[in-house]
Amino acid sequence: MSTDTADSIWHFRTEETQSYRSLLKVAQQSLKTMFFEQQADIATLVRLQADYVDEVLEKIWQDNIDSTLPVTLIAVGGYGRHELLPWSDIDLLILLDESVSEQPPEGLSSFLTQLWDTGLEIGHSVRTLAECRHQAELDITIATNLLETRYLCGDQALFQDLLQLTVSNKTWDTQLFFERKRQEQWQRHQKYNDTANNLEPNIKESPGGLRDIQVIQWVAQQHFGVKDLEGLRQKGFLAQSEFDALHNAQLFLWKVRFALHHLAGRKQEKLMIDYQRELSRLLGYTETENRRAVEHFMKDYYLCARAVGQMNALLLQLFEENIILANEARQISTINRRFQAHNGYLETINAGIFAYYPYALLEVFLILQQHPELKGIRAATIRQIHAHLHLIDARFREDIKNRSLFMELVRQPNGVSHEFRRMNQLGVLGAYLPEFGRIVGQMQHDLFHAYTVDEHTLFLVRNLRRFSIPDLSNEFPLCSEVFYQLPKPELLYIAGIYHDIAKGRGGDHSVLGVTDAQQFCKRHGLSDYDTAIVSFLVRHHLAMSSTAQRQDIEDPEVVKAFAELVQTTERLNYLYLLTVADIRATNNNLWNSWRDSLLKRLYHSTRQWLEHTEAQAKSTREKSYKKYQQAMQELVDAGCAQAQLSQLWQPYSLDYFLRHSVDEIVWQTSQRLAQPDSSTLVAIRPHGTTDTLELFIFSADRRGLFADMTACLEQLQINILDAKINTTRDGNALNTFVIHAPAQRMQDISNALLKQLADNSPHPGYQPQRIPRTSQLFRTEPVIKLADNPEQNHSVLELYTHDRPGLLSAVAQVLLALDIQLINAKMTTLGDQVEDVFFITTSDGKALTNEQQDYLKTKLTQQLSAKPESSATSISF
Known part of the structure; x- marks a missing residue:
């Protein structure tokens, strides 16, 4: 080829590349206009985005690859599902026939180069049929990608051979595929603390995100041969209402992701707090009297994620029954007249149980507490719970049998936090306690609160429960010791449920929450004494952390004022445990040894004040002198001369001994004695x-x-x-x-x-x-x-x-x-x-x-x- 010819081709390719780049830019802008200004259907936009990329890829392929060659261009992954968001990955498989595998087509390198020059974010692999099969058998990620393949251009017969080799003749055993996908999901969820309700959730990867929907589709395609949710509905695995809920959730997540990509100007999956306010505006949310637009938007997101999580769990359990347990004999044992265990899962005796015995909507969780060997609730029974939630109305809440059942749930020695979380996921907790239902999915738009109010509350209850478990007493020894002194731990759990119940209503939530807590206690037959304790904890749940962190707790007057607020050692015990659990449930970075030591010192000082008479040493001077003596004794015991210590401390003020612990005084003095001339x-x-x-x-x-x-x-x-x-x-x-x-x-x-x-x-x-x-x-x-x-x-x-x-x-x-x-x-x-x-x-x-x-x-x-x-x-x- 002459130099002139090569230059001519190079200029032609450059012009073509610029043309393709311009085409994609115009397409991107067109889709953006359709979304933000014309409110176009997001499902249409997702497919149009893929169509525009298809068009460019096909033209570049034709420019570079001889149509007679046995080579095929295939879309895989999300792009293979014909779903593409503005800056999503574009995953490609270039499939080669064995006859050209040793020396790939000459234009392949220029094809890939031109794709990159066009500005497309391409992920690609080049394999033969045999290599596809071999790699898929070794790597489940590759096997999953090959489930989602779509022909783009090239040798179509080669594409059909691929389908026959890797899809029709499965590369993975169905049971093993299911188990691995379920394990992958569990590991992914743990990265996000097993909650969708994080301050900055990941739209794809967090629990309740798009990946949870894809897991359902992958398992369904591997085992049942259906490619989408509609196929599952037709197979009878999804009721129409469930299909609608899951489909609408997918559309909502697509909308958020589409808007987020455009707002960031790049691929962005984490819903960072920087973007949340602007996204709420772009998606049409407005401010109301007590709640900002961004809080309305994020509540919709969290409720959507919860719906996805529920359907994901339900369908995976159904798949387990049809894949893992399909050939196993049914093992059924009766629990009572309403429930039985079916292969390790709790289920109703028949589909009409909740209609005939509405109290069973609470009883189901009590049975799970009392039978820890059960793996959970059977999918069919979960569906029945969803269908009968409307029965939890005012009449249901007034029924003494239901109130007694709820209190029995709270008083159980095991499973309280676990079943509260399950009740929240299934909507039962918010139905029985409407005031709790109002905080479900409610976020606070700041960097302090890492979780929604309901998620924070349930984490708090979990932390409280951990104090009660002997095997975990090494985590927080003082908390465990104090917990064992509580006469009624259930009062602590009730206070935990209600401590933030009034968030988002306007006004002081600790004041407003007292009214709700008192009404709960009255409905559930708690004594005036117990009600007073719960009310005190809700009203003053921030008092101990505020005093410890913002006041001088070495000052006897500060300790005296706090002791007068608390009044009794019993209340102090409850408040200390609630405070530790609350701080640890707020965000992962808030708890540290400094806060731990402050709270311990305030707890011990206050308890000493409450349990001793005024005649004992409580004045500033006496407290300082006592520390002086204790530090002196420790240092003398360690070999220091008393005269030397007296001389060193002679210029020190009374305030120094008041505001430092004995341990600090000993350590700092030792440092000075070790370097006397410094x-x-x-x-x-x-x-x-x-x-x-x-x-x-x-x-x-x-x-x-x-x-x-x-x-x-x-x-x-x-x-x-x-x-x-x-x-x-x-x-x-x-x-x-x-x-x-x-x-x-x-x-x-x-x-x-x-x-x-x-x-x-x-x-x-x-x-x-x-x-x-x-x-x-x-x-x-x-x-x-x-x-x-x-x-x-x-x-x-x-x-x-x-x-x-x-x-x-x-x-x-x-x-x-x-x-x-x-x-x-x-x-x-x-x-x-x-x-x-x-x-x-x-x-x-x-x-x-x-x-x-x-x-x-x-x-x-x-x-x-x-x-x-x-x-x-x-x-x-």
Whole structure:
């Protein structure tokens, strides 16, 4: 071929490629217009998207591959189902006859190159028939792909041979295929904590997503030879109502995925919180009085995912009966006059049981609690439950038999959380407790709450149940010990169910929820005493975490006020367990050893207060002196000289011993004794079992010291959880931080701090170069509160604002500029929001005057309201 000819072909190919690229771009824009402006049917758009790609592929194939060659282009996977979303994967199989396998067609390489140049995201494989069969036998993923094949162009006879070889003559044993697919699904669900109700679900992979529908289709095609849901309906595996529900769910998920792809401008399957607000607008959702548009949208998503999950579980069980158990003898044993066990599954004696005995709609879950050997509810009985949910009405709820059954469910020693979850999945819990039904699928649009309200509630009940299991007592020893002291654990479960029941109604949910909880207790015959406990827990379920995280729990006045709220050790026990379970159920990153230690210390301090008389040592001075003595004894026992300790501690303030635990005092003193000549000392040790560290810094006190330390830590991307600042009478500073960081960073942190502290010149506050997406998404104006603590002669600064890198450093710079001393601080990060508390004084150790408080509030507001990227690195007042 001459050079001129080669150049001519290259230019022709380039022009063709540009033409195809333009065609796809126009098609994409056309489909986008049809979706967003014309509200076109999504099923049509999904197929049109595939059609447009078909057209381009066929033309490029014809441009490059000789039509007489025994080669075939085949669509596989989702594209093979004729389903394509804007940026979905385009999976292709290029099938070669054995006669050309040794030397693939000359145009094949240019065909693939031109596909990539066109801008198509192609995944492809090149195989012969024998290779397809062999690879499918080895890899179930390949076998699954080959179930979803669609002829595009090339040798059609070769395509028919493939169908005969891999579909008609199955590459996998049907039973094994089913078991592997079910196992794959279980493993996939575990990645998402086995719930669809995550803050940022994956539309494809999360439980209740599109993949769950595809699993049904794959098993159905492998065993029954049907390619879609309609085929299952015709086979009798889906009732018309079930088909409609599953089909509509698929259409809804397609709509969300179609809109998400266009909004992201790329393949995006995770429904990230960044996109949720805009998606709700694009999909036509509007705001109502107590709920934002995005919350309406996400509730529809979660309800859709729940419907998919229910149908997936039901159909897989039906498939199991027809595939795995088809040739096994029926094993039936009677449980009572209404129920029997059928091959390990619970089923009704006949289809009319729920109509004749409506209370059996609750009894079914009680039987499952009492018979843990049962594997679940048989599919036919699940269908009966769905069909009879309407019987759970006001009359049903008033029936004493049903109320008694529900309380018996709550009081069972086993299976409470498991059956509550099953009741929720089947719609029974929300039907029996309509107030619970209102929070099903309800999300809170923030970064703090990782799950919907109902999912969070059920996780909380699960956490409570774990405290009751002896084999799990090593997880939370104190919680298990306290749980065994509860006279009525069922009160704890009821409070758990109702603690967030009023979310989304507007107003204080802990106040509104008390009314619902009291009505439940009255309906179910609880005594006034028990009702008071449940009401207290619902009303004050946030009190213990708020006190522990935002107040100085070493201050006897704080402990006294909390003890007066709780009133009894019994209530304290209930509240402590509810608080731990609640925090752990909110999101996976919230619980850590720091929160654990705070709650334990508050629990022990409050219990001691409640169980001892006022005559015993509760004053600040007595409490400090007791710690002084205990720490002294431990150190002397370890070989330290008492005189040396007395001399070292002589400049320490009473406040130091009050605000530090005996363990902290012993450790910090040991560090100083080990390095007696060091003017600057940095010591770090693990704090608990998670990525939490305790940091002790001893240095000469100077202006701006706290600002320098916070700037250094934030520069290292370290989250500060707690800070205690003490100044000795001889001009030194004792600083204690609790920080969130892995143990392997201890040396880096120590080196950075020592370097920073060695330089006494003023340092600018930390200014991040990049602001996280979520900091901009949830940006709010700061709320600043100031009050005095006359007993302790200091002021308390409370800061509520959105979280962002450099926040603490910005606060420290303001305090530095106004010559305000920090004596203690507590940092609480709740997703996208922070609730920080600073205990401050003037430079001469007094509480701030009203005028000083107003000035501080003004300057903080100015600094924190400014955009981070434009904030000044120094502040001048």
